[in-house]
Amino acid sequence: MKVFKHFVQSPLYWIAVVAVGFGLEGVALFYQHVLNEPPCVLCIQARVWTLVGIIVAGLGLTVRKFFYARILAHLALIGALIGLLNRSWIALLVERGQYDGQCGMDPGFPTWLPLDSWFPNVFEVWTMCGYTPNLIAGLSMGEGLVYGVSVLIVIAVAALVVDILNRK
Known part of the structure; x- marks a missing residue:
């Protein structure tokens, strides 16, 4: 718990959030442009929520020394993750x-x-909704996102709670 507390209150937390966001965007763009999996409107909207999370994390990184601003950044990140979920x-x-x-x-x-x-190469809808491609271990992209984002929400809420309880 002490390690998590230190991590949450360091710039590494916000950098990790940015990295995860760019990773999600990168996977989506890889599937679109390399594997020729056309994005539907839900895919595009998920990309927008991911972009919001990246922007919020960037802001969180810049305001991390100010308690109330940091708490707002945590809340905004949780909101973006809920939108993505x-x-x-x-x-x-x-x-x-x-x-x-x-x-x-x-x-x-x-x-x-x-x-x-x-x-347009990132946010243009190319097809109607219907299915999501397979990721790994038999999981579809939809399933992977639901499970992965659920874990990210738990981490973000835990980070908020730890940050509030250990006000610096």
Whole structure:
């Protein structure tokens, strides 16, 4: 526990969050551009939530010496992870045929932030939702994201609690 406390209150925590975020984005782009797996709207929205997490972690790194700002960064990170879990969960439900909602081609970006126009190789929807490709050990990308993000949420909540209890 002492090691985790030290880790959470060091810049390494926020750097690790950024690294995990870039890793997730990298895997998504590898599947899209190397393995030719076209992204659906849920995939794109998951990428946006991952980008939000990266940005929040960058801010957390810069404000880590200020307790209340750091707590806000923890909360914002947890919010981004919950958004990512939501998109991942819906992708899993779609994959299993258990989702009744619509899954179209519009990523839903506001007119003032058209990420799909600015960065089409990263944020443009290429296909309708239906399945997610296999990752490893028989897990689909949807399953892997749900399990992985759930673990990340537990870590982020633990980091918040440790940070609050061990105010520096």
